[in-house]
Amino acid sequence: MHAAVLSSSDTPPAYREHPEPVAADSNEMAVEVLAAGLHHLTRAKATGSHYSSDGVFPLVPGVDGVVRDPDGKLRYAVLDDTKFGTFAERTVIDVRRSVLLPDGIDPVRIAAAMNPGMSSWVALRRRIGFTAGQRVLVIGATGNAGRMAVQIAKLFGAAQVIAAGRDRTRLGELTALGADITCTFDEIERAADVDVVLDYVWGEPAAGAMIPMLTARADRSAPLTWVQIGSMAGPVAPLPSAALRSARLQIVGSGIGSVPARDFITELPQLAAAVSEGRIDVRPRAVPLADITQAWTAAIGDRLVFVP
Ligand SMILES: NC(=O)c1ccc[n+]([C@@H]2O[C@H](COP(=O)([O-])OP(=O)(O)OC[C@H]3O[C@@H](n4cnc5c(N)ncnc54)[C@H](OP(=O)(O)O)[C@@H]3O)[C@@H](O)[C@H]2O)c1
Structure with missing residues (x-):
């Protein structure tokens, strides 16, 4: 063969x-x-x-x-x-x-x-206690996994799905797939009040998004679960310590190993x-x-x- x-x-x-x-x-x-x-x-x-x-x-x-x-x-x-x-x-x-x-x-x-679909499906169903009505930000939404994450979050009853990425043209295509808002990384304040982040990018863009996003939250004591799923922009992210103090942020990972x-x-x-x-x-x-x-x-x- x-x-x-x-x-x-x-x-x-x-x-x-x-x-x-x-x-x-x-x-x-x-x-x-x-x-x-x-x-x-x-x-x-x-x-x-x-x-x-x-x-x-x-x-x-x-x-x-x-x-x-x-x-x-x-x-x-x-x-x-x-x-x-x-x-x-x-x-x-x-x-x-x-x-x-x-x-x-x-x-x-x-x-x-x-493979790409399972990343958000399992993260929302098995890694965190996602419930219908919550708001979800997908970072790296223009990729195969991100596009599916937008759709899967909607399928699971997300009240609002925000798609973030670096390419405005590809972001524009996500509205037809269910994204309520699309934004580039420097407009990330538009996603300030989500409950869950599905992050396919990590690295500098994810770390850089945290403080602008967290400080713009209407209620910083409202829980925000940041799910690290992919690392397209780099395996290491320079996390600002203030991100962990200034809002009720928890960062978890989802993948083989963190989910049985x-x-x-x-x-x-x-x-x-x-x-x-x-x-x-x-x-x-x-x-x-x-x-x-x-x-x-x-x-x-x-x-x-x-x-x-
Ligand atoms: N943990 C899990 O269960 C699991 C399962 C499947 C996949 N993953 C991981 O998820 C990630 C995405 O997978 P995929 O299949 O969606 O890949 P993909 O189809 O190649 O998409 C990659 C995405 O990352 C973005 N991107 C790439 N480099 C970037 C950078 N330097 N800065 C900002 N954005 C960048 C791309 O943006 P553009 O559209 O602008 O190029 C695109 O949105 C990978 O790291 C993969 O290993 C994890």
Whole structure:
């Protein structure tokens, strides 16, 4: 069979012949891969920059995907730390980390949506006590995860969703997806009175937004939960100490580790249903797996989904 094989952290994967994967125990099954997304996590794990990667090569990248099991059923599967990922014609999944998908789903849409969509879905459902009627600010709202966060917050009954980012044109598109207000980072005071921040950016922009936002709050003693989810602007943010004193701010993170894996798995079917029923808009771009060498280094925009 064919797979994308990564031989080092600084060269793109090559599409080539690869030995068949073999299930190691009764929880595992060899499956046919139908579609697998190129997420930030995929690259970070593959190139050794993610906290869960060990930097040992060669490996087949791919952290999740839509697969067909030996009974012909479609599943969405999340792989554990493995050297044999989903960027292959076939891979091995742990059945306990997979969910059955309804008939008629589009594998490419699901493969594109589940990783970015899960970030806000799980943050709001499992990491914090979000309740309908609260107001939500999404920082980094123009990306795949941010666009979905805007829609998911609305789906969960947010009273107001504010979309923040650096690109006014892309921000403008979010109104049609449910954003009540859009703003750039230097207009962040417009989001002063939210209850929850979903932050995909971190780094200087997030740290710089805190004081202007907090000092503009109508009631600084009202709780504000800042959920750190992604770090597109940098892994380190120079947090002003006054931010933690001047308002009732708490900062938490949401991701694998801060939310148990079983909680992620439990939420997967509902997200898959929302995506396949069209309640969440997704922008996938299907690419043949054979073209991975060129696609691996392409700028990330619409979510690339490899189809073996
Ligand atoms: N913890 C979790 O559960 C989880 C799950 C999925 C993803 N994530 C993380 O979430 C983040 C976003 O993922 P994604 O799939 O949405 O990525 P994406 O589609 O590539 O979007 C990236 C977003 O970050 C913005 N951005 C990039 N560099 C920036 C900078 N220097 N300053 C300000 N904004 C910047 C982009 O703005 P422009 O539109 O202006 O370029 C865009 O809004 C990643 O860090 C990813 O690893 C976390």
